[in-house]
Amino acid sequence: MKALTTRQQEVFDLIRDHIGQTGMPPTRAEIAQRLGFRSPNAAEEHLKALARKGVIEIVSGASRGIRLLVEEETGIPLVDPGMFKPSADFLLRVSGMSMKDIGILDGDLLAVHKTQDVRNGQVVVARIDDEVTVKRLKKQGNTVQLLPENSEFSPIVVDLREQNFSVEGLAVGVIRNGEWL
Known part of the structure; x- marks a missing residue:
């Protein structure tokens, strides 16, 4: 270096x-x-x-x-690359409780593998225009449904012909926010 x-x-x-x-x-x-x-x-x-x-x-x-890419001389890496499969490329701080039923809670760090190669049913980080959300993906033709894992929230329906949509990555793990219950 x-x-x-x-x-x-x-x-x-x-x-x-x-x-x-x-x-x-x-x-x-x-x-x-x-x-x-x-x-x-x-x-x-x-x-x-x-x-x-x-x-x-x-x-x-x-x-x-x-x-x-470098460690502090007395420290350790922020996240062990082998901790998640596939590997986590970045961590995203979760805001909200729309995915609580599968254990993704407000304040958690979501480990994300940067890819656009995702399948229906997988939990993804998606961008709709300038907003980012974490939801379960369901794609049908020109429509994408982003499904919450909490019955108090409604699905987000995206018309690909009218809205900017992209997948930022695939959720590969969760690091709890560190607060004790």
Whole structure:
């Protein structure tokens, strides 16, 4: 690993601290705001430099797609790559209780394998326009139903001819939010 400049170390430390506090990496806009950059593009340039130096990986297609590749000298990896099959590419903090009946609760970290190769019945992270949701996928022709696992919530029906829809990844595991009952 090549030595980091002072500014690159600040960006790296911000990413590491943000993951430690929230369970997910910051967005480019959050990095820019916290470090006083004029735009998210400046943050992106620093991220590319960190990737070239081998300390992070940029996961394309995700606003929070930053993975740390180095360990603290006295620390351990944030998530053991062998912990989930297929491997988790990122963690997503769950907001809401729409999937509680299968054990995905508000505040949990959802381990996600970045792929668009998913089948009906699998639990996916889906993007509808600018909103992200975790639901069970059911695709029929030009319609996608995103099914909750909680009877208090209604399915989300997406007309693929009228709405922007994409699958961000496949849910591969859950890390409980750390609060004791």
